[in-house]
Amino acid sequence: MFRTLIRPLQSARIIQIPIRTTVVVERVHPLTKLRPGENIYDYSKYKYTDFQYRIIRDTDTEKWGNIDVILTEYVEGVGYKGEIVNIPREMAYRELLPAQLALYPTPENIALFEEERKLLVDRPQISPFVMKCRDYLKSIVLQIPINLKSKEWSLTKDNIRIALRRINVMCDEDAIILEDGSINQDTYKLGEEFNVILKINPLVEVSIKCVIVPVDKAKLWDEYQLSKRRPKT
Template sequence: MWKTVPFVTKSISSSSILLAASSLIQQQIRTTYILKRKFPPQLHKKGSPPKKLRSRHYIYDLVEDTNTKKQEDIDVILTTFVEGLGNSGEKIKVKPQFAYNSLLLPGLAVYACPENLEKYKDTLCNKESVEYSSPNALPTIKTLSRITLSVVMNKDHPWVLKPWHVKTSFRKSGYVVPDDAITLPEKPITGPDMGLENKEFYVTVTINNKEKVNVRCRLHHWSTDIIDRIPYTPYFWEEDTEPIYPEFKEVLETLPKKVTKSVNKN
């Protein structure tokens, strides 16, 4: 087959239609295969014409298929704030397919070419244009606003709710929230009070001293003695309840309710 290639190309070059490609849509496709001859042809004699290639000389080993090669990450400059990635004007490194489909096509970013770098260099320096304190602030706000935090307090020992109680509850549920980021409602919550059991209140969490988010909390009483302990209610966040104080109602109504993803409830 390979031996016929020169003849075929000769016939193509004679018919000019195929080569006059100016009217066709030209799209770049990458089909480079790097090959190596399995049986390299021998050197020819000095001054004599090159030796004829035999069929075995057209057998190749594949060295590299550039189509399946992993492409390197590319730099793009964000033109707006993108959740989890960064603020506008920030140069980030992302996978090329993700960059093309999710950032460049929707117009959220531009290629980090020298012209664009020059064009967007002032955007980041301008601190006023920074929407969020960090790229992950918005996802954290979203997560915190839809949870129902269970705050477990003692049933026998007197207490007044303090930020460190809420911080501990956050840590138990898998959220890092420092003491100084928690603002409790002004009206103090004291206990133990079984009238407050399974009732709701809210706390305000400040992320990076900038973004504020209200978090729905539910108070539960816990006794060390297993006989006095109130049994755990599965999916307690799905049951409707009242706020601890009527003043909380306004804020609590604005917060979305936690939705259970799993269907199988037993």
């Protein structure tokens, strides 16, 4: 049992990424004056107060800001190969540059990707926020409230649009791909998940997992009337 615990530890690798930083300090007390001819490197002649410093600036705690890099490969949510992008320094120093996914945009490095940069003119540009929105919608289960007490009900694009608006995602009904009447009281079982296609833009679309949640309209109306009667604080 002891050996099985040790073996994974022996194969573990620690990768150290050097980070350049600068700390500017000043002395708290004036330096002790030495007599002419005394060795300035003889630290026994100094007081402990001579080694007390006050930090004026620490670049490791400051905001790093952004930096321009040229991508050597396609990075999802960042850009294409050969593209010069402006990204946070923390992302560049800790992720892209150590993995050689990006280089500094020197004239030599730009010349290496001259052919790829010519292709970027005709390539459609996709915003990083579009990819983040797609990843977010892929990770959720959208709850669509439907009044199941109605004898005949069917899921419409308007129901999906309202459910998306409840999670602060605004879209038009034209962006929702759903066959009208495909999900109704006869084809749907309570708790069953289904997928709906949403077109974020003409180039990117996402499949969203959805589930129908029963809701009582009469109960919601009563709660709405009660909320209006409550005194505002």
